[in-house]
Amino acid sequence: MNRDDHLNNIAKYVGRLEHEIRALNAVGRFDINSVAEDFLIPVIKLVFDCPDLQNLNNVRANFPAVDLGCTTNRIAFQVTTDGSSGKVEKTLEKFHQHRLDNTFDHLYVVALTEKQSSYTAKRLELAIGALAIPFDPAQHIVDWRDILARIRHLETSKLEAIDQYLAASWAKRDSNANFREQLDKFLAFSTEKIEVEKTSRKYIPAIFVETHSTKEEMRLFANPLFFYRKIQDKLRRFSYDRLNASLRIAGQPELVSDVDASLLSAAPASFAELSAWLDRASDSIDVELAKVRPLSWYRGEGEAPYKPAAPDSAGWMIARLQLEGAASGLTSRLNEARVLIDLIRNKIFLVTSMAGQGKTNFVCDLVENQFRLFEIPCLFIPARQLNGFAPGKRLFDYIAHNRYAPDGTKLHDYLTLFDQVAHDVQKPFVILIDGINEVTNLTSFNEELKAFCGAVCQYDWIKLVITCRSEFFDERFATMLNEPFAAHIHRVNDLRSKMTELSKARLLKAYLAHFSIKGSLQGQAKAFLENDLLLLRIFCERYEGSDIGYVTDIYKGDLFADYLRKKIDSFPQQHQAKALPTLFKIVAAMLAADDFSKLSVRDFTLEEQEIVRRFVEDDVILRREVESDGLAAAGDLAISFTYDELRDFVIAYRLVDRAAADQAQALTEILARLSSRPVYEGVYRYAYLLARRANNPAAIAACENATNFTEHFSLNVHLLPPAVQTSEDVARVKAILADAGATRRRRRIALFLLYRRDAAELLNISILIDHLNGLDEEEHAKFIRAIFGGHRDYDPHAWRQSIDELVTDVGKDEGGRGLVRYAPHWLAFFLHAAAHAGWLERESASTLFQEAGDAANCVEALALVRPAKTAAVQTLLADIAEPAGVPA
Numbered sequence: 001m002n003r004d005d006h007l008n009n010i011a012k013y014v015g016r017l018e019h020e021i022r023a024l025n026a027v028g029r030f031d032i033n034s035v036a037e038d039f040l041i042p043v044i045k046l047v048f049d050c051p052d053l054q055n056l057n058n059v060r061a062n063f064p065a066v067d068l069g070c071t072t073n074r075i076a077f078q079v080t081t082d083g084s085s086g087k088v089e090k091t092l093e094k095f096h097q098h099r100l101d102n103t104f105d106h107l108y109v110v111a112l113t114e115k116q117s118s119y120t121a122k123r124l125e126l127a128i129g130a131l132a133i134p135f136d137p138a139q140h141i142v143d144w145r146d147i148l149a150r151i152r153h154l155e156t157s158k159l160e161a162i163d164q165y166l167a168a169s170w171a172k173r174d175s176n177a178n179f180r181e182q183l184d185k186f187l188a189f190s191t192e193k194i195e196v197e198k199t200s201r202k203y204i205p206a207i208f209v210e211t212h213s214t215k216e217e218m219r220l221f222a223n224p225l226f227f228y229r230k231i232q233d234k235l236r237r238f239s240y241d242r243l244n245a246s247l248r249i250a251g252q253p254e255l256v257s258d259v260d261a262s263l264l265s266a267a268p269a270s271f272a273e274l275s276a277w278l279d280r281a282s283d284s285i286d287v288e289l290a291k292v293r294p295l296s297w298y299r300g301e302g303e304a305p306y307k308p309a310a311p312d313s314a315g316w317m318i319a320r321l322q323l324e325g326a327a328s329g330l331t332s333r334l335n336e337a338r339v340l341i342d343l344i345r346n347k348i349f350l351v352t353s354m355a356g357q358g359k360t361n362f363v364c365d366l367v368e369n370q371f372r373l374f375e376i377p378c379l380f381i382p383a384r385q386l387n388g389f390a391p392g393k394r395l396f397d398y399i400a401h402n403r404y405a406p407d408g409t410k411l412h413d414y415l416t417l418f419d420q421v422a423h424d425v426q427k428p429f430v431i432l433i434d435g436i437n438e439v440t441n442l443t444s445f446n447e448e449l450k451a452f453c454g455a456v457c458q459y460d461w462i463k464l465v466i467t468c469r470s471e472f473f474d475e476r477f478a479t480m481l482n483e484p485f486a487a488h489i490h491r492v493n494d495l496r497s498k499m500t501e502l503s504k505a506r507l508l509k510a511y512l513a514h515f516s517i518k519g520s521l522q523g524q525a526k527a528f529l530e531n532d533l534l535l536l537r538i539f540c541e542r543y544e545g546s547d548i549g550y551v552t553d554i555y556k557g558d559l560f561a562d563y564l565r566k567k568i569d570s571f572p573q574q575h576q577a578k579a580l581p582t583l584f585k586i587v588a589a590m591l592a593a594d595d596f597s598k599l600s601v602r603d604f605t606l607e608e609q610e611i612v613r614r615f616v617e618d619d620v621i622l623r624r625e626v627e628s629d630g631l632a633a634a635g636d637l638a639i640s641f642t643y644d645e646l647r648d649f650v651i652a653y654r655l656v657d658r659a660a661a662d663q664a665q666a667l668t669e670i671l672a673r674l675s676s677r678p679v680y681e682g683v684y685r686y687a688y689l690l691a692r693r694a695n696n697p698a699a700i701a702a703c704e705n706a707t708n709f710t711e712h713f714s715l716n717v718h719l720l721p722p723a724v725q726t727s728e729d730v731a732r733v734k735a736i737l738a739d740a741g742a743t744r745r746r747r748r749i750a751l752f753l754l755y756r757r758d759a760a761e762l763l764n765i766s767i768l769i770d771h772l773n774g775l776d777e778e779e780h781a782k783f784i785r786a787i788f789g790g791h792r793d794y795d796p797h798a799w800r801q802s803i804d805e806l807v808t809d810v811g812k813d814e815g816g817r818g819l820v821r822y823a824p825h826w827l828a829f830f831l832h833a834a835a836h837a838g839w840l841e842r843e844s845a846s847t848l849f850q851e852a853g854d855a856a857n858c859v860e861a862l863a864l865v866r867p868a869k870t871a872a873v874q875t876l877l878a879d880i881a882e883p884a885g886v887p888a
Helices: 003-026 031-047 085-097 122-130 144-152 156-191 193-199 212-222 229-236 241-250 261-265 271-295 314-345 359-373 383-388 394-401 411-425 442-456 470-482 484-488 501-514 523-530 533-542 556-569 573-593 606-617 644-674 680-694 697-704 709-719 727-738 743-754 765-773 777-788 798-811 824-834 839-852 856-865 871-884
Strands: 068-070 075-080 106-111 348-353 378-382 429-434 462-469 489-493 518-521 547-551 622-624 638-641
Touching (some): 031 068, 031 156, 085 106, 156 193, 193 359, 212 314, 212 348, 212 489, 229 261, 261 271, 348 359, 348 470, 411 462, 462 470, 470 484, 523 533, 533 556, 680 709, 697 709, 727 765, 777 824, 798 824, 824 871, 839 871
Parallel strands (some): 378 429, 429 462, 518 547
Antiparallel strands (some): 068 075, 622 638
8 A cells, every 4th residue: 555545545534533523513412522532642643743642631530721642742732623712712721820831832722623714813812922832823723634734744654554543443433333233132132041041940030029128229220310319319308307306405506407409309311410419419428427427326437426515414314315316317317328329339239149049030030121121231141151161251252252242352342332332321231140150160260250340340330240159159259359349349148038028928929820839838838938949949840730739738858759750750761760879879979078068070970970960950959069279170060969958868868778778787877977967967857757658667766776866756756747657656745745854845746736737647736635634733834834935034924925925816806707717626725825824814715715605616625625634724614614604
């Protein structure tokens, strides 16, 4: 390419730049001017021989008078689209005012469009005259024609450099413009990954129940220009009225709020306006905190405590507590507003939680519903898909792999675009990385992720949402919290803990509906499933598409066995026979290593490793664990059981299975060896249950000969299904009830029987009623006290208060159903308890039965209690019978 070619190209590129600046300025887009400052630097460097020319606004924000400067050759440039005399005059005045002649000997005004034909204004002449450096409008005010004239005289190598620079810059700009046109496809391609999560059942929209508080936090984080009003609301409700009433009583000066009314009515419409508003709100909060916090219970956190003028005055003594309470409330409100401001300013929203707590559901719902609703641009990255890219630049490659992504050679190419998109729509560009613990080689990925976070935090309105299993984060990613960007992290620990009781109930209902399970869950069964998400998932997968009828209890042993069978049946035919032996091999290795939290499968066969991989895929039975750091762990897969009780069940299943094969001694020895280990209670529980289920005499004997069998029996009797209950169990239960020396164990059995109301089961509430009927006066009182008292009750009458509360609760009408809603045996127990209630409550209990009249359940309950030996019960029965003339 010859000299003329370069000149023609440069003229073409410059002409295009001038045209675009004119067009954008015509529609009010003056932000192009600041972009042009940086764009021009390489050109002006060569044209004006300024080797270290730089944007002075990068040196100091809002640098006065000039935009570009070269300290080596002492030349400064003001870049502007306004080439009028007035603009030049102001530039010269500011240049003089800030004594910039101490730094620069030459000043040029670069008119990006077209300069005037002449500059003869008197005021301009005065401004020029005031300068300490020479300034000739004909020479120092330049536009594109002047610059092109200078370019013609440059040597060819410089022409070539300018040509290449402008060509590359326009090509990049064209590529970026193309990306903006393709943006919707780029984002849609990313969010299509949500469908993959649905297919794999990692994300089940139908069972998503949001955690309200976390959702509120996310709203401020991801859509601040809409939800900043929450801060405004808090400040609007801030008032000293109540506090001042107490201050008047205390004889202290009243406080006056300095919160600017314009702050409460402002409506920021852009990121810039929002940032300025947040600064003002933050300053106002500081001012008010300095006034009210010294009076509050938080006075140790900042300013010196408040000192009243007369601390011994009657007014101060009277009003002090109320005054401190009001001040503390106001301090909390200001602190809450501060937290919301920090949420908006934070750059990283980190969610860490145990497996199965709903992290993927939370993130996917954000993308699919919340962000889509508010049109927030976002990029969704399931972290396990990063494993398909080269370590070190997995995140960059993942973004670049999107077929709608523009060409980019470095991460900042994309982040710059994302930031521009955010500014265009005035909503943060959110990058979500779900499950960083699923990336292989966590150590190297930790460094890559930290570099990525550091890069993202350099942009004002790109934000990150990251999820990780708690234990992985603590062991592999916790060093993130030591990085400079850690101050911009908002961390949510344990999504499950933020779920309300109402949310849990909705979640249970949603699970049953999604898995098409009909029937009714009540009592212990409902409580178990509402409070254990993993057990709920196992239960629903086991009974998917079934009618479970009326279920009041969960027999976990049966549930685990059925669930494992169903899961294994879903494997390809060639792996089914090997699946259970592989689980047995895992627990055998854990027993041998005496390590139940992590196991390497390096020595497993390829088929066994494939089965392990299938179990790990859905994270319910097996899960991946944190590998060791050392070289020996390279390429290894460390696993553990996701649900500890399921692990204990598999261990027990293997031990009982071996006991059936004449290896009962091994079961005895292992139970003895495990007796001090945390897994013992679970392994013993399921070993005994399975032995009873299989009617395996050797295994049953091994369990019943274990140390402290009676205690284990009382802990696990509720797991014995009716089909395996025997007369020996009845005898054991009666013996425990009769053992006054084992209060807690006796209470445990009594409460177990209280909820067993099916007379078809051997172990049922009638055993408890018969036992109570047989007790004498003293033993009866002791027994009832053991049930209603707590072992930490220091009030000797606390157990009676509990009975009083029970009577009061039963007396509540509950929609006119009265005692009708209770079963006869439960009412019989109620009568035994009410006999020890306070006088008023005993009268209430008596009245309840009298009002019930000849209701069948009440008549049966009275008949069940009539054999009672204790006088307290007989007295109550007499009170009930007397008005109606029924003999006690």
